[in-house]
Amino acid sequence: MIEVRELTKRYGSTLALDRLSFHVPPGRVTGFLGPNGAGKSTTLRVIVGLHGPTSGVALVNGRRYAEISRPLYEVGALLDAGAVHPGRTAFKQLACLARSHRIGSSRIMTLLDQVGLRDVAHKRIGGFSLGMRQRLGIAAALLGDPGVVLLDEPVNGLDAEGIRWVRGLMRTLASEGRTVLLSSHLMSEMALTIDHVLIIGRGRLIAESSMEDLAKRFRRDILVRSPKHLELGGILRAAGMSVSFGPRDGLVVTGADTATIGDLAAERRVPIHELTQRSATLEDVYLELTDEAADHRAGAGKSL
Numbered sequence: 001m002i003e004v005r006e007l008t009k010r011y012g013s014t015l016a017l018d019r020l021s022f023h024v025p026p027g028r029v030t031g032f033l034g035p036n037g038a039g040k041s042t043t044l045r046v047i048v049g050l051h052g053p054t055s056g057v058a059l060v061n062g063r064r065y066a067e068i069s070r071p072l073y074e075v076g077a078l079l080d081a082g083a084v085h086p087g088r089t090a091f092k093q094l095a096c097l098a099r100s101h102r103i104g105s106s107r108i109m110t111l112l113d114q115v116g117l118r119d120v121a122h123k124r125i126g127g128f129s130l131g132m133r134q135r136l137g138i139a140a141a142l143l144g145d146p147g148v149v150l151l152d153e154p155v156n157g158l159d160a161e162g163i164r165w166v167r168g169l170m171r172t173l174a175s176e177g178r179t180v181l182l183s184s185h186l187m188s189e190m191a192l193t194i195d196h197v198l199i200i201g202r203g204r205l206i207a208e209s210s211m212e213d214l215a216k217r218f219r220r221d222i223l224v225r226s227p228k229h230l231e232l233g234g235i236l237r238a239a240g241m242s243v244s245f246g247p248r249d250g251l252v253v254t255g256a257d258t259a260t261i262g263d264l265a266a267e268r269r270v271p272i273h274e275l276t277q278r279s280a281t282l283e284d285v286y287l288e289l290t291d292e293a294a295d296h297r298a299g300a301g302k303s304l
């Protein structure tokens, strides 16, 4: 469980976090989304004690990171996959991290195997691609088998197979009852991976929602096609729906659901050739929400 309360972080005159509050429960994959500069990395850095907050608090399992005596066992983080010593081998990199926690070589090899780096375990990181560094960073985050996992832009640099692999791994970690928080600035990368989303902009919470509710909220309208579209349009209007005529004799309807329209047409013996609920894409939803933040300098977080 992660809890962030009224977190504010200033870097000189830049207000990176502005009284940000949220919590991340275990057992699901939570996405932490926001445009570049929204404050995602800052939040993760404060959670793992790399940066101190200006005010407010970030707790992991009820404690500040600094109060956790063997942190790798409780919280694993991938914050910057590039921040590694290029002259070290993958094995050595993990061994250096593991030493303080008495984590042995067999655990290191198991993890390198799990992330697909067993064959290059003794190769220098300097020759690794960004995707390989990401995999190594994920292995480092999982070294102590922690209950809380924080990954900043984990699919950055990964190819399609790598993205699918991260997705599967995150779902497994959540199904084991861990708390999983993944940041990204791209909804398209996260949409299939996360169960729940926290969206931030300008250091404040803009929205918090399950992915299911997010998709529902942005149902747009219903497209209906019928060889008797003029007659059907009149019937639907008389029933209080808003109807406009779209291309190819299509009717665009709001103010009712597909079942009501279908039942009404059947009752009046009007044939229906198409009845489609049209939704915005999640990417549209996300851009709309983050645009609002830009326009209004972020209001209070809304629960969708």
Ligand SMILES: Nc1ncnc2c1ncn2[C@@H]1O[C@H](COP(=O)(O)OP(=O)(O)OP(=O)(O)O)[C@@H](O)[C@H]1O
Binding pocket: 011, 014, 015, 016, 034, 035, 036, 037, 038, 039, 040, 041, 042, 043, 184, 185
């Ligand atoms: N060490 C720092 N010194 C000064 N300003 C900083 C520092 N770190 C972050 N900032 C500023 O704080 C704000 C939030 O940055 P942050 O990196 O947390 O955003 P982000 O959401 O992670 O963005 P991105 O998706 O680009 O990584 C930005 O305006 C950034 O320029």
